[in-house]
Amino acid sequence: MAAIAFVLATPVGAQQGSRNATTFKGDPVAGKLKAEDERCQECHGHDGNANDIEDGIGNIGKFPRLAGQLPSYLMKQIRDFRSGARHNDSMFIMARSLNDRDAADIFAYFASQKIASEKDGEAPLGRRLYVQGDAARGIPACASCHGEAGQGQQVGDASYPRLAGQHRRYVTKQLAEWRAGERRNSPGGVMNAIARQLSDNDIDQLAAYVAGL
Ligand code: HEC
Ligand code: HEC
Incomplete structure (x- = not known):
């Protein structure tokens, strides 16, 4: 566990992403509907497994599985896409129009789904x-x-x-x-x-x- 102590003890620079990713309690039932409305499922799959979603040239696996993922981690990523701390053109557009409340519900839904590897x-x-x-x-x-x-x-x-x-x-x-x-x-x-x-x-x-x- 020494490695974890290292992370926690290291000062975090502004460009290295947001801290404080915790503390939104999402509602998975509302989140399922919001994931549809916000079109997350078009790329991440109905249940967050992105199992049959191709990238247009026949490959699967471009879109990460969100099923079973820690909501606090996903929330940090949304904030990082929004701020530009993490770069991805599609996700910048998605994150900009999604507020933290809706994101928390959506991630509660995906977290409740079983990852299908x-x-x-x-x-x-x-x-x-x-x-x-x-x-x-x-x-x-x-x-x-x-x-x-x-x-x-x-x-x-x-x-x-x-x-x-x-x-x-x-x-x-x-x-x-x-x-x-x-x-x-x-x-x-x-x-x-x-x-x-x-x-x-x-x-x-x-x-x-x-x-x-
Ligand atoms: C000292 C702790 C630590 C160790 C050891 C560590 N990681 Fe990580 N890893 C992290 C953290 C923290 C994140 C999340 C970063 C963020 O906030 O974006 C991460 C993120 C990742 C991601 C991105 C996941 C995603 O969904 O995008 C991958 C892949 C990954 N690590 C692989 C590895 C592999 C493989 C190893 C071993 C060779 C490893 N990590 C060792 C702390 C660690
Ligand atoms: C047009 C396709 C597309 C849509 C629509 C989309 N995403 Fe993504 N998303 C991606 C891609 C591609 C990545 C991986 C980016 C990379 O490779 O770094 C990603 C990554 C993510 C990640 C980071 C996952 C990780 O393991 O680090 C989160 C969180 C996320 N998306 C949430 C959402 C949410 C919430 C929505 C709906 C509001 C959404 N996405 C809609 C394409 C999309």
């Missing part, structure tokens, strides 16, 4: 890095923050997202963007520091492992 084959290197890290290369165990089973957790103000069952393609893209510094909204830049130690093969294996959890 597919097993993606064995990934022994991914598993080793996830569970143990690699001290010689300065890679901490992902499990120390994201949970043994990849279920995510909330510790004080910090939200560590669920990774278990997330689309492999989406996870690969996020890790590559953390590594390249294109995504910079983690507290204290912790995910950038970690991803810089990962090779393409590490990223591929980690994404395969968590997708199958």
Whole structure:
């Protein structure tokens, strides 16, 4: 758990995303209707699993699963898309027109849905890095923050997202963007520091492992 203490102890710069992601209690029943009205389901799927939603060229996995995800983490992301701390053209437009109250309801709905992942084959290197890290290369165990089973957790103000069952393609893209510094909204830049130690093969294996959890 030393890794968590590191995150909490690190000062958060203004450009690194909003803190204080907690404290909205959403209503899942209202949230289901709002997710339809606000068209979230067109990309994230009816139940938040984005299982059959293609990107226009036949690929699935561009749109992240929101099902089973921590609402506090999703709320932070909406605020970060809105402020520009996290960049994505579609999500900037969506977040700008969505208030925090409606977002809280929508995330309560998605959180109440079961994540429907597919097993993606064995990934022994991914598993080793996830569970143990690699001290010689300065890679901490992902499990120390994201949970043994990849279920995510909330510790004080910090939200560590669920990774278990997330689309492999989406996870690969996020890790590559953390590594390249294109995504910079983690507290204290912790995910950038970690991803810089990962090779393409590490990223591929980690994404395969968590997708199958
Ligand atoms: C036009 C397609 C589209 C629509 C409509 C859309 N999204 Fe997204 N959303 C995306 C994409 C693409 C990403 C991933 C961005 C990336 O790759 O960094 C995303 C990411 C997210 C994330 C971050 C998830 C994570 O794991 O970090 C949240 C939260 C989110 N969307 C919420 C919503 C909500 C709420 C709505 C409805 C108001 C919505 N989205 C509508 C395309 C869309
Ligand atoms: C010290 C704690 C910590 C460790 C260790 C850690 N992470 Fe993270 N990770 C975070 C935090 C905090 C976030 C959320 C950042 C934000 O607010 O946008 C995050 C976000 C992510 C995301 C984005 C999820 C999404 O839905 O967009 C991925 C993917 C990820 N981490 C993968 C990993 C992998 C793989 C490892 C191990 C190599 C790892 N993390 C180790 C703290 C950690």
